[in-house]
Amino acid sequence: MLNVSSLTPAQLRACLDGPGLDFQTGPFVNRLHSNIPHLASGLALLYGDYPLRAAGGFADFHLNLSQPGGLRRWWRPQVRFEQDGRHPFKPLPVTQAQPFCEWMMNWCVSNRAHGYLVIHAAVVEKNGRGIILPAPPGSGKSTLCAALACRGWRLLSDELTLVRHGDGMLVPVPRPISLKNRSIDVIREFAPEAVFGSVVHGTMKGTVGLLRPPAASVHRAGELAAPHAIVFPQWEPDAPAVLEPTPRARLFMRVADNAFNYTLLGAQGFATLAGLAERSAGYTFKYSKLDEAMTIFDALAGNAP
Template sequence: MYLQRQFGQLVLSSRVKSEAILLEIKPFKVCIETSLPAVIDTIKALYSDYNYFIYDDSVFVDFYIKIEKGGFFRGYSQAQCYIDGKTPFKPLPLSQAYPFFEWGLNWIVASHIHYYLLLHAAVVEKNGHALILCGKPGAGKSTLCAAMVGNGWRLFSDEMAIIDLKTNELVPFVRPVSLKNRSIDLIQEFVPEAVFGPCFHDTAKGIIAHMKPNSASVFLANKKAFSKWIVFPQYQEHSQTLLQSFPKGKTVLELIKNSFNYNMLGGYGFSNLCQLVDRSDCYNFIYSNLDEAVVLFDQLLE
């Protein structure tokens, strides 16, 4: 696979030979190696607004990820993810090769980056104020995140809130929004202009599809913001839209439960969590109607 820039467009040849793509997903540079056309095509579609570089030894790379077919003993119908040459995961069906890349990137950041505080949360921003959406899998945070990004909010991250330990600012980590099952059709209807990658069936999470970040979010990926709200969303079918104040002490405890590396950071982690909560209004949020949810959060800005 050969990579070059041509009139601002990414050009990938169809050679079978595996070569490296260097992709800037701020604040990191990621080297991706693959010969699988499905992975190449999906990266080309979902990351078309990002900076690509020709890889050479002079460029510092944070992470090396390789996605290839399994070997003879693994079976050529499987995909294997290599992180820095190692295989920390069991292989997956070849049809899931692209989400394997996204999941592998999540894992390597959560497992190795300890100069930031990392929370399992989505983050969006508007008018300089960041909103952290924190919750367990299935709570509806990615669905709500995608709906808000489709209605004027800037995407910071769908999977991970990254907090600068020196300034307590949130750092953008802009990547495609991962949606599951019924949320895919819901967001395609709610944000008809959104660009989606292919659907991946029979994964451990059900059906998965990725919504491409809008160009504005990618362009502003260097622009940090302070938290203004911390919200714990919960989708409940046919429920009323209900926003309730949540105690700050309990908020700290919930964020600790949802942190990837709080225990690694000791006093730095505790201090930054307390600062984050002190500066934020904290809420529990129950919803079923996306229109009402987006209007409610826009009203918080007023």
């Protein structure tokens, strides 16, 4: 099967400028159009391992990130997002095209993928045990997820946990991990071999760096994972790593608060979330040092300390 790295830079730009680049992320086929040169090079770096799909076939999401022409192209150049003929968001500076693309792909899944319960959470797996990490911005969720991915855990997602209705299995949708501000340097120090795209300053989320996902996680995107635990992480300066159980009723409500489509799904959403809470141990987790966190998570995966 061909992947994005099979294309030469000229072929990649021709796809983006022409019929679109059709590539698969987990269960979704994305068709992306763009006339922004540095977005093409960013995709080549971050998405090289992702499988291509035949142009013109079915695509779940149709995305267009373009730089307007005319004077705007030279005076405060911008990138605008179009999805199925609509412009749901205001344009951003063109230098932010790569993180904008990631945010829009997340938006498409969280707003359209109602065949799943969609939770705002990172999710990783090791030894057949899926660990879900729901948390608000600033909790250290993505930093912890990136560290685990760099230490051999399979990345399912750093942002969106998809729970399949009926059997409650976790559906991988691995994509680049979005790190912000100080977290970028933390992971560079923790995992010097990690590959980042261009770091973008001045976004609405501060400085953003996208970490290329492990190739093995991309290649195993068709393999479901069984939920084992739901862990609510919180980074605190100088805090020792402490994992504390969460009562099951509290676990249900906290996950519901982090689900994008729980209310929309009605009874189906309740049943899926109830099954997830029943199958998963719940914890809160405070930490400051990634090495200590790795030891605790390896124990959760069934590895001997």
